Amino acid sequence: MTSIITVKNLKKVYKTHTRKEGLSNAIKSLFNRKYEYKQALKGISFEIEEGEIVGFIGPNGAGKSTTIKALSGFLYPTSGEVVSLGFTPWKDRVDYVANLGVVLGQKAQLWWDLPAIDTFYLSKDVYGIKESTFKSRLNFMVKLLDLEKVMHTPVRDMSLGERMKCKLVAALLHNPKLVLLDEPSIGLDVIAKDKFRDFIKLVNKKYKTTFIITTHDMQEIERLCKKIIIINNGQIVYDGLLKDIKKKYLSNKFIDVKLETKGEKFKLRYCKVVEQNEYEIKIEVNTTKIKVKEVINSLLSNYDVADILISDPPIETIIQQIFRSKDGKV
Ligand SMILES: Nc1ncnc2c1ncn2[C@@H]1O[C@H](COP(=O)(O)OP(=O)(O)OP(=O)(O)O)[C@@H](O)[C@H]1O
Ligand SMILES: [Mg+2]
Numbered sequence: 259m260t261s262i263i264t265v266k267n268l269k270k271v272y273k274t275h276t277r278k279e280g281l282s283n284a285i286k287s288l289f290n291r292k293y294e295y296k297q298a299l300k301g302i303s304f305e306i307e308e309g310e311i312v313g314f315i316g317p318n319g320a321g322k323s324t325t326i327k328a329l330s331g332f333l334y335p336t337s338g339e340v341v342s343l344g345f346t347p348w349k350d351r352v353d354y355v356a357n358l359g360v361v362l363g364q365k366a367q368l369w370w371d372l373p374a375i376d377t378f379y380l381s382k383d384v385y386g387i388k389e390s391t392f393k394s395r396l397n398f399m400v401k402l403l404d405l406e407k408v409m410h411t412p413v414r415d416m417s418l419g420e421r422m423k424c425k426l427v428a429a430l431l432h433n434p435k436l437v438l439l440d441e442p443s444i445g446l447d448v449i450a451k452d453k454f455r456d457f458i459k460l461v462n463k464k465y466k467t468t469f470i471i472t473t474h475d476m477q478e479i480e481r482l483c484k485k486i487i488i489i490n491n492g493q494i495v496y497d498g499l500l501k502d503i504k505k506k507y508l509s510n511k512f513i514d515v516k517l518e519t520k521g522e523k524f525k526l527r528y529c530k531v532v533e534q535n536e537y538e539i540k541i542e543v544n545t546t547k548i549k550v551k552e553v554i555n556s557l558l559s560n561y562d563v564a565d566i567l568i569s570d571p572p573i574e575t576i577i578q579q580i581f582r583s584k585d586g587k588v
Contacts, residue, residue, distance in 0.1 A: 262436065262468055263306040263329065268338035270299040270324050298324040300492035301338065308435075309466040311458065313483035313500070315473065317581065321492045322472040323362075326440045329470070330360045343435055356385065359429035363441035367425050374409040374416070374424035378431060385432035392431065399427045402457050418445035423454065430461060437461075439471040443478060455481050476573040488577065495580060500573070507576040509546045515539045515557055516565040526556050 276294045298321045306312055314322050327333035328340060331347030331354055340347055345354040361367070368377045382392045400406055403423045408416060416424070422445060429437060439458075443451050455478060461467050473479060479486060479500065486503070488496040496503055512532070520536045528547035532540040539561075543553050550568060557563055 260308055261305040262308045263304075263340070263342045263470075265305070265325075265329075266303050266339040267301045268299050268303070268325070268328060268340060269297070269301050269336045270321075270328065270333070271336045272296040272298055298492055299328075299335070299338075302489065302492070302494050304487055304494060304497050306468060306470065308468055309462065310485055311462055311469040311471065311482050313473065313479040313486040314470055314489065315476075315479060315486060315577065316489040316495075320489045322489060323440050325489070326360075326362075326438050326470070326472060330358065330438055331355070356432070357435045359432070359434040359437040361422075361425050361429045361437070361439045361442045363422065363439075363444040368413045368421065368428060370414045371412055373412055374405070374421075374428070377413075377424070377428050378409070381428055381431045387432055395431055395433065396427070399430065399457070402460070403427065403453060419447060419450045422446060423450070426454070426457070430467075433465060434467065436468045437470075439469060441472055441474070443473060443475060451475075451478070458482060476577075479573060488580065490581060503576060504570055504573070507579055508570050509544060510571055511543045511545055511550055512569045512571060513539075513541045513543060513550070513553060513557070514567040514569070515541070515561065515563055518562040518564045521561045524557075524560075526553060529553060 272295070274294050274296065275291045302321070302325065314325065316322055324333065328335050329342055329347055331349075331351045334348050343354065343357050345357075347354055368374055369380075378396060381387070382389075387395075400409060403426070405420070405423055405427065408420045409424060409427075413421060413424070422442065426439075426442065443454055446454055458469060458471075459482065462469060469482075471478070471482065483500060485498065486496065486500050487494060488503075515538065517537045517539070521539065524531050524534060524539050524541065526548075528544040530542045530544075532542050534540070539557075541553065543550060554566065557566070
């Protein structure tokens, strides 16, 4: 596998000027500016390989968007190095963006008064996409994302989700090698989210497009990403496979049992009853102390079981555990 992005010791310090509230302070601050420094990235390093879908996750203010902006070339870092597709993003912008697609969930990226289709045609001209290629790509995306009708209405009249889908189309029309998505599924309903994810997977498979995606939606991460990078307070606390972090933090399993007939209170060592009502028992099992098989056997011999579901704790729980751990490191 080849790395298409290498980030080395990337730092970003934001400088903002502060002043106390009130008009007189506003005037004073014009002459005597006080600055505040925020170290948003404290020297992060990572590599991304071609064709990966990488989830970039972490709490609010962790530095995710700052990293995405540095990778997009919108932001000059304070120090450090980024080589993405062979370019330094903030230096070689023109050549770089020809290979790049960016979707910023929180930002308007389409012309407000024009129908989305006009923005798409603009992309065609900007990137010099051949008419036939443009048409077939556009058809493919528009169909998959259900945008046939809506792309002819002005962007300002679109729903949040429709706008987001159009942003994705606009970012992908020139078939970039790398796509950076900063909270792309904000405002999408469950069905739209599903389509969005299937679509990303399909594009990834068809064109080997590399995706980096930031999101607070852990289901999205589980559905899309084999690899994740967790960032906290400007530092990377985990970089590796999602399944490995699950393994490390997943000594517990959840068992959800549905009963045919009413059951007694469940009790077994190393098992915690999370919830129990007449026809359902939810148990958390410490698998370092007891085998799931043993718990199932106990359930089957003591209850009239209709259904059993065994699951891992959600990734949110794992991340909370990491953040709660002493130094915030995995
Ligand atoms: N332009 C800016 N000027 C000053 N400080 C900034 C600026 N942009 C971001 N910051 C600060 O840098 C830190 C990292 O911000 P960033 O937007 O990268 O976080 P994030 O991980 O994307 O968070 P969220 O999940 O809320 O989107 C935050 O403390 C934020 O307040
Ligand atoms: Mg952000």
